[in-house]
Amino acid sequence: MSVELGSAKVLAEQPTDTADDAPYVPADCDAIDTRTLSRSLFQRLATLDADSPERAYVRDTLIELNLPLVRYAAARFRSRNEPMEDIVQVGTIGLIKAIDRFDCERGVEFPTFAMPTVVGEIKRFFRDTSWSVRVPRRLQELRLALTKTSDELSQKLDRSPTVAELAGALGVSEEDVVDGLAVGNAYTASSLDSPAPEEEGGEGSLADRLGYEDSALEGVEYRESLKPLLAKLPPRERQIIMLRFFGNLTQSQIGEQVGISQMHVSRLLTRTLAQLREGLIAEE
Template identity: 65%
Template sequence: MSPRLDATRTPDAPSAAVPHDHSFGHPAELPHEILPELPHDRALGLPFDRSLDGIGPVDARALSKQLFARLAELEEGTHDHAYVRNTLVELNLALVRFAAARFGTRSEPMEDIVQVGTIGLIKAIDRFELTRGVEFPTFAMPTIIGEIKRFFRDTSWSVHVPRRLQELRLDLAKAGDALAQRLDRAPTVAELAEELGIAPEEVVEGMAASNAYTASSLDAQPDEEEGPGGEATLADRLGYEDHGLTGIEYIASLKPMIASLPLRERHILSLRFVSGMTQSEIGTELGISQMHVSRLLARTLSKLRRGLTLEE
């Protein structure tokens, strides 16, 4: 029997223990030393009890070559084709974990990154051809990383911005770092525009778009928050709508109009809207009837209303 792939190797048991000249037939014919149990093995009559995690990189690469050769012979959509394809996915998951580790500092959970990278691995398996003479890890890694980068590009922005501005943000970051090292200071908008060969307006637009990459919760505490006496949340620091401000413009416009009114009309306005007297009380104060006060007040207010309308 062929030695197990996860056995301790000695000079007499090299990695070449994988039978490179083995011709795979039906999946049930694969020896359990080479193809351990997958979730669907029992349905195929393969009572294996170990996973593919114990296979080293050298053995995985050698076995992948043989599985790709077998995959090319099988008809797509058949059970055998799916079996070998799924085995290739599990056999090369280490490539996904290696690529995902590059993005470990991002805010997204590592499980999501690995899941997206696995989609890239599946795409690479479907496109790979042994006849090209390229090692599968070399072929698959750009596809896996590209799928992960696409995931961050499409989901990491708090506000959706055009693809052009997303790429401009990256160009501005690279150009800004390069100029800061050369100039020993932060570059200006004009210097960034000259470095990238674009208009200053585009630089400003790209900088504004960068603000949409991340967003903070209104209920989040500042990083320097310590103890109950610290700074309040952002929501607590937001201003409120002062409805009294809406009347300031009208007051400023009414002042010259009121100043041009006759003395008695100004006095009636003062008694009604400053002192808060009723029309009957104003009539008693001035020695006129309440009906007369009502007519004078309506005429004065109509005159002021027409004046504001003409100004607007």
């Protein structure tokens, strides 16, 4: 990969205290190999003090010189619903980190060293900011592992793997697999104004098709929980409860039907309701 590097000329002309302190730039820099120039600049960078103005200049030149590497890595994510300028900016942060950590004495080309850092920074950006609903990072990573493992098992088994097979392959519980599969629904969100899918008739927006909370559902839960407790009551206490709360009779009317005083009905109601309440709490 070759570039016409105007910044190299500027670097060569950058004033320094002595000629020996100037960064090495080959004489023919109109069409120069980027890797060769980067290697020379890294060698120069290693000899400069951390607080040297010249070091900052050489470092900035390396960043500018290797920006095509960032654009190449960012192009892999062009299908994501994020502006390419933002992806390049995040990738540039990874490039700067790679430049600061690179050791030219290890015999590794800088693009080979930098690419995992640049791509990792971009992936971290999507992982932390692109989810419609924030979920724990553990589940995000589990979802990625499930996707990869599911593809591998599908090819091996010639069918979709079961939850148990995925759990065995990853060494996690089946509950974790279910959570990891469900968390994919939190990655993107649909607008409340989006139209209904064609297979569902295509009429009305999502907001028009959302359900509502039925206040009677809580009563159903309580009633079902009370049934076994009511069945254990003595016949007279059960009859009083039914007449009071299902027949809507007063205590005096209940006393007339059962053949006891209103005061006795009140005491039986108080005792029976306390007994039912204790039974519900113990059940929970």
